[in-house]
Each structure stands twice: as C-alpha cells, then as structure tokens.
Amino acid sequence: DVMPFWFGEPDAVTPAFIREAAKAALDAGDTFYHHNLGIAPLREALSAYLGRAHPPVESERIVVTSSGVNALMLAAQAILSPGDRVVAVVPLWPNLVEIPRILGAEVARVPLTLSPERRWRLDLDRLIDAIGTDARAVIVNSPNNPTGWTMPDDDMRALLAHCRRHGIWIVSDEAYERLVFDGSRQAPSMLDPASPDDRLIVANTFSKAWQMTGWRLGWLVVPPSLGADLGKLVEFNTSCAPGFVQQAAVVALRDGESVVRSFVDELGRRRDALLARLAAIEGVEAGIPDGAMYAFLRIAGAKDSLALAKSLVNHARIGLAPGVAFGPEGEGFLRWCFARPIPELLEAAARLERFLQRR
Incomplete structure (x- = not known):
C-alpha cells in the first residue's frame, strides 16, 4: 500500500488514438529497420510542430532518437571528448551529469537557490563565470527536474551570447517544455533566440507531454x-x-494538441492542491515549480534525504525520491511527483503530516 510519487511519469495510460496508431502500423507490417535519423513523415511532422511555436526548424536538422535520454547521450557523444570541461545548472536529473562523466569529461556545478518567496533562482553571472572561455559545453534543463525552475528568455539570450563569443556548446534539455503553469503554450526555449548554425543542441521527448514514457522516443534539433x-x-x-x-x-x-493541453491543465490543478496542503504542514517548505511535474521540498531538521525517504516508505507508506539523488545540492530535499490524482496527493500529504507529528 505504498503510495508511489518517486517516478517522473504521468499516471494515465497513453491516449487510445496513439496506441491505435501503433497497432495499425504493426498490422501493416512496420517491423523493419528504418533510416538512422528517423522516418521522413515524423521528421517533417516535428518540423511543423516546432515551427508553430519557434522559428522554423528544417526537418534535416531533426534527429529521431530511441528516447530522450538516448538523445542526450548522442548529443554528448557528438561534442565531448575525455578531459573536456562541462558546466551544469543543478540540482539535476542524474543522467545529465553522469553522461559527460562516462565519456571522460569533468562537470562543474552551478546551483539554483530557493528565494524567500519559495521561487527557484539562477545567478546568471555565476553561471557565466563558471563557463568562462574554455568550457566545452553547458547543460541546461528547463523546466528543471527536480525543481520546476524555468529559465527566463532574457537569461537564455545572455547565455547564448556568451557561448557564441567563445565557441561553447549549449545542450538544452527541454523534455518538460510543454508542462508550464503560467497559461502559456510552452516554456521559453533556446530555439527562440538561436540561429541554425549556433552551437546549440536541443533535446526533447514524447514521454511527458504525450504521456508516452514507455514508448522510448525522443528527438534532437542540431546544427x-x-x-x-x-x-x-x-x-x-x-x-x-x-x-x-x-x-x-x-x-x-x-x-x-488538445490532449496535451488538458493534461497540463490537470497537472496545474494537482500542483496547486499539493502545494496548498504542504504549506499547511509545520516544518515543510516546498519551492513553487514554474514547470515540470515535481515539488522539491525540504523538511526542517532533515539532513539525510535518503534515510528520510526510506523512513517515509517504511512508516508513512509514501514513496518520494531523495534529493541527494539529484546531486549534493539536493541533500535535505525530497522530490514529489504530482502527476497523480488529487485525492491521492492529499492522502499522502496527510500521511506525511502524521509521520512528522510522531517524530
């Protein structure tokens, strides 16, 4: 009876019309190899999709990949060599910092901070100082997993200008681009200020917005x-x-499109319900996520997030991800995926409150 909020995925099955399309393709015999870069109809559809919200992206710049994480690995393999220096905005989904390390690169970390208003902030000057003139690449995940921080458009433009001057690559993980709660269609994207020949690689996935986590399909936009x-x-x-x-x-x-918009609207309601309930629990402080599907929260006095997460499973029967899984900057925090029905979120929050009262 453990209530699972540790996984970063929607709670609903992939919409039926998408499943039916896969069945139809199988029934038509689509069981063979295809072009390395993806089938032409999908690259063209992605080009049209991106062009509705961003400057035009030619289909020749799109690479279809076997998942978003595969896209990120391919991006790193394309531009990194052993000994390269990479700078990452953290805390961060661990795959994003471990991929460069697997390839022999060094990763410097620039942390987000939680403001008194419970908003996540980036010190842009600190990031640019860390990048300097000799970094090979900078990694930005916006909206961010685990905090929900979303990089403002002005910061993106300033970062791009610095990297242009010094020939530094930007790897922008935009897996949660559509999951934003300010009423807009999507979060700011590095595609908006960039030119096709910029040293920019944008990674994305079908997993989140289209509720297709198990399908393992993503894409890259590359020069x-x-x-x-x-x-x-x-x-x-x-x-x-x-x-x-x-x-x-x-x-x-x-x-x-209507399915994506309905999903995001429901996510916003779930976010608001969870944050309101957590705010009523003494000793709990949750940052307000601008996007993605996570609340990143800390509990007063908690120093070991892994021990706390284990204790919550054993004694409160709720599963949250330990903040330290997202790097040392996440120590003392827990990540709560709110892509679950509101009654489940409220029941779990009540269990958390009872757990803390017994401590």
Whole structure:
C-alpha cells in the first residue's frame, strides 16, 4: 500500500488514438529497420510542430532518437571528448551529469537557490563565470527536474551570447517544455533566440507531454553540420527507433494538441492542491515549480534525504525520491511527483503530516 510519487511519469495510460496508431502500423507490417535519423513523415511532422511555436526548424536538422535520454547521450557523444570541461545548472536529473562523466569529461556545478518567496533562482553571472572561455559545453534543463525552475528568455539570450563569443556548446534539455503553469503554450526555449548554425543542441521527448514514457522516443534539433555525424552515432548506438513507434508519434503530433493541453491543465490543478496542503504542514517548505511535474521540498531538521525517504516508505507508506539523488545540492530535499490524482496527493500529504507529528 505504498503510495508511489518517486517516478517522473504521468499516471494515465497513453491516449487510445496513439496506441491505435501503433497497432495499425504493426498490422501493416512496420517491423523493419528504418533510416538512422528517423522516418521522413515524423521528421517533417516535428518540423511543423516546432515551427508553430519557434522559428522554423528544417526537418534535416531533426534527429529521431530511441528516447530522450538516448538523445542526450548522442548529443554528448557528438561534442565531448575525455578531459573536456562541462558546466551544469543543478540540482539535476542524474543522467545529465553522469553522461559527460562516462565519456571522460569533468562537470562543474552551478546551483539554483530557493528565494524567500519559495521561487527557484539562477545567478546568471555565476553561471557565466563558471563557463568562462574554455568550457566545452553547458547543460541546461528547463523546466528543471527536480525543481520546476524555468529559465527566463532574457537569461537564455545572455547565455547564448556568451557561448557564441567563445565557441561553447549549449545542450538544452527541454523534455518538460510543454508542462508550464503560467497559461502559456510552452516554456521559453533556446530555439527562440538561436540561429541554425549556433552551437546549440536541443533535446526533447514524447514521454511527458504525450504521456508516452514507455514508448522510448525522443528527438534532437542540431546544427546542419552535425547531421551526418549524428546519423553514424545513431547507427552505432541503436540503428533506429522502431518504425511503428515513430508512426504513432506522427499521429500524436497531428491529433494530440488538445490532449496535451488538458493534461497540463490537470497537472496545474494537482500542483496547486499539493502545494496548498504542504504549506499547511509545520516544518515543510516546498519551492513553487514554474514547470515540470515535481515539488522539491525540504523538511526542517532533515539532513539525510535518503534515510528520510526510506523512513517515509517504511512508516508513512509514501514513496518520494531523495534529493541527494539529484546531486549534493539536493541533500535535505525530497522530490514529489504530482502527476497523480488529487485525492491521492492529499492522502499522502496527510500521511506525511502524521509521520512528522510522531517524530
């Protein structure tokens, strides 16, 4: 009877029209290899989708990948070498800092801070100082997992200008781009101020907005100069994404906008309900997430987030992710995924309150 809020995924099954498209593709015999960079209909559909919200992105700049994390690994393989220095805005989903390390790069960390108003903030000057003139790349995840911090457009432009001057790559993980709660269609994107030839790689995924976590499909937007190399890297890693999954993604992009918007609206209601309930619990402080699907909260006096998370499983029967999993900056925090029905969120918050009262 443990209530699970540790996973970063929607609670609902992938919408039926997407599942039906995959079934139809399988029934039509789509069980063979495809082009390394993705099937043409999907790359064209992604180009059209991106063009509705950002400057035009030619389909030749789009690389279809076997998941968002595969996209991030491919990006790192394309631009990093052993000994390179990478700068990351943290706390951060651990894969994003471990991928460069696996490839032999060093990762410097620039932490977000929680303001008295419970908003997550980035010291842009500190980030630019850390990047300097010799970093190979900077990694930004906005909206951010685990905090929900969203990078303002002005900060993106300033970061891009600095990196342009010094030939530094930007890897922008925009997996949660559509999951924002200010009424806009999406969060600011590095695609907006950038030119096609900038040293910018944007990674995205079908997992979150279209509720397709188990389908393992993502994409990259890259400069034209990287396309050939990315094709080779896809070949060496996975060869291609499954055709029937790609066919389903075409339908998701074509017919799924209302589903995405409804999902985001519901996420916003769930966020608000959880934050209001947590605010009523003595000793709990939760940052206000601008996007994504997580509340990153701390409990007064808690120093060991892993021990606390284990204790909550054993004694309160609620599962939260320990903040230290997202780096040392997350120690003392817990990540709570609020992509669950409101009654479950409120019941779990009540369990947390009773647990803290017994401590």
